[in-house]
């Protein structure tokens with residue numbers, strides 16, 4: 188077996204990592220080399236273990252290698268891994284679609300499968316364009332998204348992304364999109380009326396050329412765990428109906444109980460026309476995603492053959508992924524994952540509220556199994572203090588990838604209480620060290 192150093196040497200020779208300034212990484216990067224994972228922990232090649240504070244980019248909602256998911260994966264692999272999904276079907280996919288509709292917001296009666304969060308949103312964008320096209324409104328080709336939105340990586344969704352760092356090199360090649368302000372956390376807060384007015388004005392002025400409003404409901408994850416008032420979603424629902432505009436909820440991050448209820452849309456009691464899910468969808472076991480649509484959307488593709496959705500990815504309906512995704516839903520139901528997370532969520536809220544009150548910190552906040560706090564700097568995503576907390580947390584046994592100067596946790600929903608105590612303790616200590624400007628100085632190979 189290759190040693191840690193051999194793996195790193197091979198990696199630095201050949202691999203291009205996501206979101207990484209590669210020159211600095213190759214010169215001075217000290218990546219974790221992870222060998223195995225279980226529950227809320229990951230182990231590196233030196234046998235050190237770390238609590239996975241972000242559930243591996245928000246995917247492992249049930250922890251790593253949940254025994255039921257592993258058993259289902261193994262059982263399914265002995266029968267069928269993948270088969271083309273056009274003119275073919277199988278029980279794992281059909282049963283999963285049924286189980287998803289059962290837990291989905293009301294009215295979402297059909298399921299289109301794809302591979303990851305970006306494709307789940309890409310599917311929704313194309314569906315919204317074609318729905319209008321099929322109904323004789325081919326000019327509805329524009330989109331509305333929130334400032335600082337993040338909807339993934341394909342060129343289509345890049346245009347909706349509101350984060351300047353991610354969009355800049357591509358900005359001349361992207362879809363037309365109106366960016367409107369993110370509302371504040373409470374309807375009574377300053378800026379709520381303005382946010383509503385901006386959305387209203389955009390739809391009144393441009394409604395004839397807008398296909399859809401796309402939103403991460405209640406929380407913008409990649410933007411730095413920015414929370415906003417659910418009431419905005421109710422207003423958005425109404426405006427979309429008035430202007431014949433699709434409402435697309437990107438629940439890739441917020442779904443599967445991350446914010447408390449199964450879907451963040453439930454905070455507002457709103458059903459979107461389309462809902463995108465990925466990340467926790469297979470519990471972090473396999474890349475797979477789904478776009479759920481209302482019957483009204485589905486019906487717009489019926490009739491003449493030209494009305495059909497001529498679109499599909501090679502691995503659409505992947506049998507292994509579908510079997511595991513069904514098991515995820517079964518575990519949520521049978522282990523009462525959402526109800527049991529409530530007490531853990533309260534502890535996260537208590538810790539992050541306290542952190543936010545310290546000098547040099549701001550916006551201690553929490554919702555469901557998300558806790559976040561910001562360093563009081565103006566550096567945003569390219570800020571460095573979060574990375575210093577990352578280094579301090581690693582020394583203490585937690586993996587806490589920040590979003591610039593936002594430090595956050597999004598642990599597995601079923602993290603056990605002792606592990607959560609350890610994680611929150613490490614967050615507090617690490618933030619404190621950096622707040623006092625002690626500990627390891629900044630390292631250049633991260634986001635610069």
Ligand SMILES: *Cc1c(COP(=O)(O)O)cnc(C)c1O
Nearest residue numbers: 303304305337338339408439440
């Ligand atoms: C992560 C994310 C995506 C993209 O998902 P990928 O699986 O990385 O393609 C889209 N939308 C939101 C809200 C996300 O958090």
